[in-house]
Amino acid sequence: MRLLNIIIIFFLFSNILNAKENSSYIGILSEKIFTTQKEAKIAAKIWTKYMSEIGYENVFIKFYDDENVLIADYLNNKVSTILGTYQMYYKNKSIIDNVSKRRWIPTISKNTFEQFYLIKNVDSEITINNLNNKILNYKDNIGKIWLDSIIMSKYKKSVSKVFSEIIDIKKPQKLIFNVFFNKNQLSVVSKKLYDDMIELNPQIKNKIEILEKSKITFISGIGFTSKKINPYYDDMLKNIRKDIDKKGIIKLSPSINIYEFYDISNEELKPLDSFFSFYLNLKRKYN
Structure with a gap:
């Protein structure tokens, strides 16, 4: 009986250790991506449930108001995936690219870019x-x-x-x-x-x-996956894409649907880079 108890305790302890070892944190610049805090919370709840359904437990979302804190936590591996604005990325390109293995955009319409x-x-x-x-x-x-x-x-x-x-x-x-x-x-x-x-x-x-x-x-948001992401979650994006191919969309909130997670090239981002170079120069002059 005592041996059985030891086995059960060992099994539970192993599960706890495994849960802590296999965890993934996604950092989101919430107020620039979502319209309201309520919408952000709904989307986070749906996303966590969805990740569990496709086999990825312990995926947690952290919301940020300050892009500098979000980037600092990404650099320090406190979050292994981030979603922010292109303006945030444009101002911190070399820093973010240096620690990222993947750059992608979640498209919220059937078209990659918005007008x-x-x-x-x-x-x-x-x-x-x-x-x-x-x-x-x-x-x-x-x-x-x-x-x-x-x-x-x-x-x-x-x-x-x-x-x-x-x-x-x-x-x-x-x-x-x-x-x-x-x-x-x-x-x-x-x-x-x-x-x-x-x-x-x-x-x-x-x-x-x-x-x-x-x-x-234009794009509504841009995401990055860290080079240091836990290998357990390394194929997560690939499997999400497969699931979208089957279902057509992921519904994150009453007003947000994800049609695709798209790996975007430097060439495709040149028009946005030109826009933000122009825009930030104007801000320095007139804001």
Whole structure:
């Protein structure tokens, strides 16, 4: 009986050690990737459950507000995978690349790169030369950055000093409807949202005008896998891709679907590098 107890204790202890040994931490720059803390928590819960279902236990998500802390923890191997913004990566390229074995983007539409529109009510007299004291709505931080580059080029001051109010919209549909019903408001929207809303309600196209279009250049987030990742999780991304091939998407929250995890090349990132070089130079001058 005593021998049986020893065997059981040894088995449990081995499992505990194995659980601690095989663990993976994912660090996410939450406020730049997700719209709200609630959305981030829902996505984390769904992701952890999903990883367990495909055979990867002990995958934990840590949320960060400060990109410098996220990068420091990545360098110190406190997190083995990170997801942040391209601006974060652009400013810390050599540091991040030096410790990463893989660079990838989670695509949230069927297209790899995103395009943004600046939209207004068709009956509004607003032009790109007449934005002072208007209200701006946005949801995607990268879309706001794109518009900020246009504003600084034209007005020699940042977007926050041109518009009377800038509203961070939580529900994407409101980006469209706020402009639909108000002549003094504009919204930055992704092409995907614009197209989806017109498909649901074709009348929108008759009430909304596109004032500016971005290039098809942008991404919502970029991820990295450390060279020091536990070998147990090394093929995790490959198996997630196989699962997406079978199911079509991973649904992370009511408004976020992942269509693909895509390894992106330096060549494909050149337009974004050019944009951020231009944008950060403008910020140094006018922000």
